[in-house]
Amino acid sequence: MRFDQLPTPCYLVDEALLLQNLKILRGVSDRTGCRILLAQKAFSMYALYPLIGEYLCGTAASGLYEARLGAEEMGGETHIFSPAYRADEFDRITSLCDHIIFNSFSQLERFGAAARKAGRSVGLRVNPECSTQEGHEIYDPCAPNSRLGITRENFLPDRLDGVDGLHFHTLCQQDADALEHTLTAVETQFGPWLHQMKWLNFGGGHHITRAGYNIALLEGCIQRIQRQYSVQVYLEPGEAVALNAGFLVATVLETLRNGIDIAILDTSAACHMPDVLEMPYRPPLQGAGEPGGKRHTYRLGGPTCLAGDIIGDYSFDTPLRPGDRLVFGDMAIYSMVKNNTFNGMGLPAIALRDRNGDCRILRHFGYDDFKMRLS
Ligand SMILES: Cc1ncc(COP(=O)(O)O)c(C=O)c1O
Numbered sequence: 001m002r003f004d005q006l007p008t009p010c011y012l013v014d015e016a017l018l019l020q021n022l023k024i025l026r027g028v029s030d031r032t033g034c035r036i037l038l039a040q041k042a043f044s045m046y047a048l049y050p051l052i053g054e055y056l057c058g059t060a061a062s063g064l065y066e067a068r069l070g071a072e073e074m075g076g077e078t079h080i081f082s083p084a085y086r087a088d089e090f091d092r093i094t095s096l097c098d099h100i101i102f103n104s105f106s107q108l109e110r111f112g113a114a115a116r117k118a119g120r121s122v123g124l125r126v127n128p129e130c131s132t133q134e135g136h137e138i139y140d141p142c143a144p145n146s147r148l149g150i151t152r153e154n155f156l157p158d159r160l161d162g163v164d165g166l167h168f169h170t171l172c173q174q175d176a177d178a179l180e181h182t183l184t185a186v187e188t189q190f191g192p193w194l195h196q197m198k199w200l201n202f203g204g205g206h207h208i209t210r211a212g213y214n215i216a217l218l219e220g221c222i223q224r225i226q227r228q229y230s231v232q233v234y235l236e237p238g239e240a241v242a243l244n245a246g247f248l249v250a251t252v253l254e255t256l257r258n259g260i261d262i263a264i265l266d267t268s269a270a271c272h273m274p275d276v277l278e279m280p281y282r283p284p285l286q287g288a289g290e291p292g293g294k295r296h297t298y299r300l301g302g303p304t305c306l307a308g309d310i311i312g313d314y315s316f317d318t319p320l321r322p323g324d325r326l327v328f329g330d331m332a333i334y335s336m337v338k339n340n341t342f343n344g345m346g347l348p349a350i351a352l353r354d355r356n357g358d359c360r361i362l363r364h365f366g367y368d369d370f371k372m373r374l375s
Pocket of ligand 1 (some may be wrong): 039172173241
């Protein structure tokens, strides 16, 4: 199928673009010896897991279902972190995951022995209380009163028996200078116990595949930590794996005017790209400019009832008309993993563009996918 034959709305992931990212990540692990996992919360299109598994060493999960998906579809190492595990799931988790990370000493006490008995490597998530970002408190695990990670105040060095590793996740779309800064905080607070660990997981939020990212600094950080503490370093990026590797193709349904020109699309920010509202951010749109930059500016919105279901304001060379197709960029990550059917919106199809440029629909959704979750 050609690109222009895809039904809309449709997520389209481009294998060649994904591969570019995977090669960059593989380069980092080859040069440093660190191990890189896919954080599935960002991108779980498992049709691509066999390919991703050729370049990364496994998956990171936030719970049982992601752990199962990673173990079944990619294999390699399966790591899991959850702020609190469910007792009724823990046996299954230990059967699937080789690395199990706890968020508190109380969780370690409750589940650690079972994990160790099953031969699993046990870790603790620490919170270095080192915020390196501004304005995104919901993405900052180091914000005051955070529930994520053990702070130095709550860290109990005499209870580290059987703990193999430490984990921190504090970054969001950041460069390696923020990592370097964070590592200083981690070492200042938890350095004395790092020497007794086998591994240190740097979490995600490293925008490694973004143009201009300081890969040399990242690699320097990894190598220094591995040398100084004799630990295996892990990274678990989500965004960086599929950054700019996917699109959301949509169609203009209608245009109208209320003080400004408005276009209603067959895709919704609230349902199909919720991070546009949550983060918030303005996704790139092929061929469009900043508001006022080209002759015709439109506010693009979805067909739901939500007044704020607005993707953003964009300008075009020619007026938009019903039937025009629009292609939003950077739509592989935190899109299909977060979508929903609010207002009975259908879910976008999922398609793949292979390395020859051929497009193939991998999955269609219909009425049953909406209905089955409701009773
Ligand atoms: C524990 C953990 N690891 C990894 C990630 C992936 O982060 P990113 O997709 O920003 O690389 C997240 C994101 O929230 C996370 O919470």
